[in-house]
Amino acid sequence: MSEKKNWMPRWFYQLASPRWSYNIMGKLLPGFAICAALLLIGGTIWALMFAPEDYQQGNSFRIIYIHVPSAILAQSCYMLMAVAGAIGLIWKMKVADMVAKSCAPIGASIAVLALATGAIWGKPTWGSWWVWDARLTSMLILLFLYLGVIALHSAIENEATAAQSSAVLSLVGLVNIPIIKYSVEWWNTLHQPATFTLTERPAMPAEMWVPLLVMVIGFYCMFAVSLMMRTRNEILYRERRASWVRELLEKQ
């Protein structure tokens, strides 16, 4: 079996080392933090002051610049959590478990943000804060899945067991992601279909969607920053008995 090809890239196995992950995340953090700050501040100013208002909704459409990035990110974060959970299950990689655990609270807060901004927009536009249509309901289920994962992590004392069971829960909940995405196409919903698709031109002029794109990338950078900070914290806590962590603490 010695000639068996190793088909995973080297960094994948290096990620398995908490120490290596801790250091690489420390190096990546400042770059992402600067990008996030620049993009979010620039994007917000652009979106609120320079983007034109909508012909129909006036200025209230500007909530799209928070709503859409947070809704996209809440789903991406869930996928990351499920994939990290699966890697933790299959390769028994501790760092993957820590990433999955760190995803949950961040994803939950972003999902709350998406639901709240949607409700605030829905009242003036639709005439209702909340409607039980397929898009809104599946998004609410996503929030409950996040809360379930958080609850499992805090309910089970043993870290390995907690990681396993929450990974299984996040994998089961993964089925919800395509449902959220396609709910507006499969069923009659009050929520409008996607303005952006990969195959067609956006149903929005460039002076409106460019700041939106800036905000989306900014949200992703901010997510990367908070995820890496949480994960580093988690690494330090779980590896608190390792010699390199002790050395690190003594240096400070």
Place this chain on the structure above:
Amino acid sequence: MNPKRKQRLIIVLFIVFGVGAAVGLTMFALSQNINLFYSPTQIENGEAPQETRIRAGGMVVEGSVKRDPNSLNVTFDLTDYEGTITVHYDGILPDLFREGQGIVAQGDLDANNHLQASEVLAKHDENYMPPEVAEALEKSGKMPKPEGEVFNK
């Protein structure tokens, strides 16, 4: 990949696709119940139950809105370009309500198959544009209008 990992990978894939298939079949079976509203075609064909609370979604037909000058009563037609139903409503309409706008009305069907609405919600479409662009499109008659299938999936 060693056999242990391969086995675990298979279990993970089994969970994801097994749950996917189960939920997919359930959704397919419940498909009609997940729809937020009935389309005018469905109501015309008698697919919607009478004298129970339902929602109807469609486009407000141009020129069909009749307001009672002495009260809040308003009557309009809803269409998905295949079927049309009449809606009666007594209340304040959302700001986005106008002719040609997609809306969702909640209420009961009466004996004439007219919807006696108790709530009217505006359904916004995916098109966003600045007022000047909207004006120019309106003049050239190229304003994007929701298609019938938006209300009839």
